[in-house]
Amino acid sequence: xxxxxxxxxxxxxxxxxxxxxxxxxxxxxxxxxxxxxxxxxxxxxxxxxxxxxxxxxxxxxxxxxxxxxxxxxxxxxxxxxxxxxxxxxxxxxxxxxxxxxxxxxxxxxxxxxxxxxxxxxxxxxxxxxxxxxxxxxxxxxxxxxxxxxxxxxxxxxxxxxxxxxxxxxxxxxxxxxxxxxxxxxxxxxxxxxxxxxxxxxxxxxxxxxxxxxxxxxxxxxxxxxxxxxxxxxxxxxxxxxxxxxxxxxxxxxxxxxxxxxxxxxxxxxxxxxxxxxxxxxxxxxxxxxxxxxxxxxxxxxxxxxxxxxxxxxxxxxxxxxxxxxxxxxxxxxxxxxxxxxxxxxxxxxxxxxxxxxxx
Amino acid sequence: xxxxxxxxxxxxxxxxxxxxxxxxxxxxxxxxxxxxxxxxxxxxxxxxxxxxxxxxxxxxxxxxxxxxxxxxxxxxxxxxxxxxxxxxxxxxxxxxxxxxxxxxxxxxxxxxxxxxxxxxxxxxxxxxxxxxxxxxxxxxxxxxxxxxxxxxxxxxxxxxxxxxxxxxxxxxxxxxxxxxxxxxxxxxxxxxxxxxxxxxxxxxxxxxxxxxxxxxxxxxxxxxxxxxxxxxxxxxxxxxxxxxxxxxxxxxxxxxxxxxxxxxxxxxxxxxxxxxxxxxxxxxxxxxxxxxxxxxxxxxxxxxx
Numbered sequence: 001x002x003x004x005x006x007x008x009x010x011x012x013x014x015x016x017x018x019x020x021x022x023x024x025x026x027x028x029x030x031x032x033x034x035x036x037x038x039x040x041x042x043x044x045x046x047x048x049x050x051x052x053x054x055x056x057x058x059x060x061x062x063x064x065x066x067x068x069x070x071x072x073x074x075x076x077x078x079x080x081x082x083x084x085x086x087x088x089x090x091x092x093x094x095x096x097x098x099x100x101x102x103x104x105x106x107x108x109x110x111x112x113x114x115x116x117x118x119x120x121x122x123x124x125x126x127x128x129x130x131x132x133x134x135x136x137x138x139x140x141x142x143x144x145x146x147x148x149x150x151x152x153x154x155x156x157x158x159x160x161x162x163x164x165x166x167x168x169x170x171x172x173x174x175x176x177x178x179x180x181x182x183x184x185x186x187x188x189x190x191x192x193x194x195x196x197x198x199x200x201x202x203x204x205x206x207x208x209x210x211x212x213x214x215x216x217x218x219x220x221x222x223x224x225x226x227x228x229x230x231x232x233x234x235x236x237x238x239x240x241x242x243x244x245x246x247x248x249x250x251x252x253x254x255x256x257x258x259x260x261x262x263x264x265x266x267x268x269x270x271x272x273x274x275x276x277x278x279x280x281x282x283x284x285x286x287x288x289x290x291x292x293x294x295x296x297x298x299x300x301x302x303x304x305x306x307x308x309x310x311x312x313x314x315x316x317x318x319x320x321x322x323x324x325x326x327x328x329x330x331x332x333x334x335x336x337x338x339x340x341x342x343x344x345x346x347x348x349x350x351x352x353x354x355x356x357x358x359x
Numbered sequence: 360x361x362x363x364x365x366x367x368x369x370x371x372x373x374x375x376x377x378x379x380x381x382x383x384x385x386x387x388x389x390x391x392x393x394x395x396x397x398x399x400x401x402x403x404x405x406x407x408x409x410x411x412x413x414x415x416x417x418x419x420x421x422x423x424x425x426x427x428x429x430x431x432x433x434x435x436x437x438x439x440x441x442x443x444x445x446x447x448x449x450x451x452x453x454x455x456x457x458x459x460x461x462x463x464x465x466x467x468x469x470x471x472x473x474x475x476x477x478x479x480x481x482x483x484x485x486x487x488x489x490x491x492x493x494x495x496x497x498x499x500x501x502x503x504x505x506x507x508x509x510x511x512x513x514x515x516x517x518x519x520x521x522x523x524x525x526x527x528x529x530x531x532x533x534x535x536x537x538x539x540x541x542x543x544x545x546x547x548x549x550x551x552x553x554x555x556x557x558x559x560x561x562x563x564x565x566x567x568x569x570x571x572x573x574x575x576x577x578x579x580x581x582x583x584x585x586x587x588x589x590x591x592x593x594x595x596x597x598x599x600x601x602x603x604x605x606x607x608x609x610x611x612x613x614x615x616x617x618x619x620x621x622x623x624x625x626x627x628x629x630x631x632x633x634x635x636x637x638x639x640x641x642x643x644x645x646x647x648x649x650x651x652x653x654x655x656x657x658x659x660x661x662x663x664x
Contacts, residue, residue, distance in 0.1 A: 074626035
């Protein structure tokens with residue numbers, strides 16, 4: 001029982017798709033205080049913060065952090081869409097950061113209050129396409145999507161989307177995620193199109209391919225592909241790297257690979273939503289997270305890739321050199337970030353997905 | 360019957376809370392959703408109410424009608440199973456010795472103390488390839504195979520070379536089973552209430568006069584308790600029709616029900632007006648079912664008068 005990192009559920013799993021159950025928001029006061037009360041309402045993914053981070057922050061600043069959890073970006077977005085119910089700090093993924101910037105749901109950050117950003121964060125993360133100048137978002141963690149597989153049940157390393165989307169080789173032992181956007185994105189990459197292609201002809205190609213592949217797919221997993229893999233229900237699945245890493249700790253026979261055609265590169269960000277009751281405290285907490293030691297403690301515990309270069313220096317090689325956490329430069333070069341596609345393209349994808357499921 | 364006019368204070372004291380509740384938590388939210396279903400999206404968060412019927416037109420496309428039809432079919436099948444299994448269970452409880460009844464009812468209700476989502480996850484552990492059902496079957500298979508070997512029949516491999524686990528999960532069967540499991544008590548309780556009230560002497564009379572058990576059930580018991588069955592059918596069928604996380608968790612690649620489509624509109628597809636229109640089509644179907652019920656109730660009252 002040496003595994004202190006063993007987490008009961010993945011941050012993206014378990015309650016996914018059941019937003020209805022996730023009730024109970026702590027509603028903070030909506031008016032700004034001249035001097036903010038020492039409180040912070042943090043809305044985060046499950047198992048996505050260091051074991052003692054919140055307590056350490058309270059010791060350092062006297063600010064009490066109360067943390068609520070969301071299961072996926074859609075839940076986060078749906079909850080803030082009709083107005084901020086009282087959150088100070090949220091953790092959306094890059095395409096949702098873009099979406100929320102477009103919808104004017106985020107407050108600009110004061111970089112003067114976050115000195116650790118310039119000091120500690122790796123150059124590659126100092127600026128970004130989805131938020132030029134990092135006006136609204138600070139990088140928190142990043143990763144890839146790829147293929148989790150059971151080594152003893154597949155031939156070699158199944159490093160292509162082909163095995164999931166265009167082959168009957170593992171018929172009945174395959175799971176894909178039930179997220180239209182990432183499944184279409186991966187299909188686009190496999191067919192050699194851009195990840196974020198809005199071309200209806202490309203969409204049709206992917207739709208036809210998946211409709212044809214359906215008999216060989218066991219299940220479109222509600223983001224519990226890692227559990228299906230662990231329990232032997234499937235032998236090869238599309239999943240988030242962190243989720244597979246988690247079961248790799250429990251089962252040596254499981255591994256993860258980013259397909260050679262390229263995949264999704266994601267980045268979760270720290271953002272302050274409009275109407276946050278304690279924006280000053282939120283800035284303090286962001287700066288605390290981007291600190292070398294605090295950042296190292298978080299990354300060490302949750303085992304996701306941190307953009308915090310200073311934190312990485314404090315971490316052991318088994319973290320820094322783990323290919324499932326940090327893919328090689330060559331692999332990364334083929335990956336793309338998801339961008340916000342716009343409402344029309346989104347609707348087309350949803351309808352195509354409905355058709356695939358109904359076929 | 361107009362005594363409430365004499366005591367208006369008492370009348371309102373009793374009626375105000377439920378009225379406020381109904382308006383605040385039923386009429387107002389439902390009206391909002393209804394209004395939303397006539398809206399159009401303007402960008403990511405803005406919805407303009409333009410009173411267009413586009414959302415309904417889209418919802419009535421063959422793609423969605425087929426999904427509606429499949430949901431209705433699936434909910435009906437699950438309801439039928441609940442009814443067929445529910446009758447004997449309700450009977451057993453109603454005819455059990457009086458001191459057992461509370462415990463039997465409790466046994467029926469105890470699972471309800473656990474959240475339905477967690478119980479659905481538990482079903483996964485029971486039915487998956489390496490789950491408890493397959494473990495049990497494997498155990499039986501090994502014993503049976505061992506017995507055959509002992510009898511010298513091992514070489515024929517009558518039971519196959521090795522145990523083949525059943526694919527119980529990730530198909531429409533699992534979804535129906537999940538729905539039956541989730542809503543079964545809703546069927547048993549109204550049935551039990553009706554059977555409990557049933558005058559036992561009718562059954563004795565029927566049996567004494569030479570009717571068999573089946574005849575007694577269909578000619579005497581069912582006509583006297585079908586009201587409970589109807590209540591059960593309705594309160595099972597309606598939530599089953601809107602089920603979304605059961606097909607999400609237990610379903611396979613072709614287990615999409617209308618509840619899943621609606622859920623996606625409010626989440627990943629971010630198309631609330633369309634989701635609202637789909638919800639209201641479902642609601643109209645529900646109202647239809649309720650209207651049929653009250654029609655049936657009215658006819659029964661008419662007969663009694």
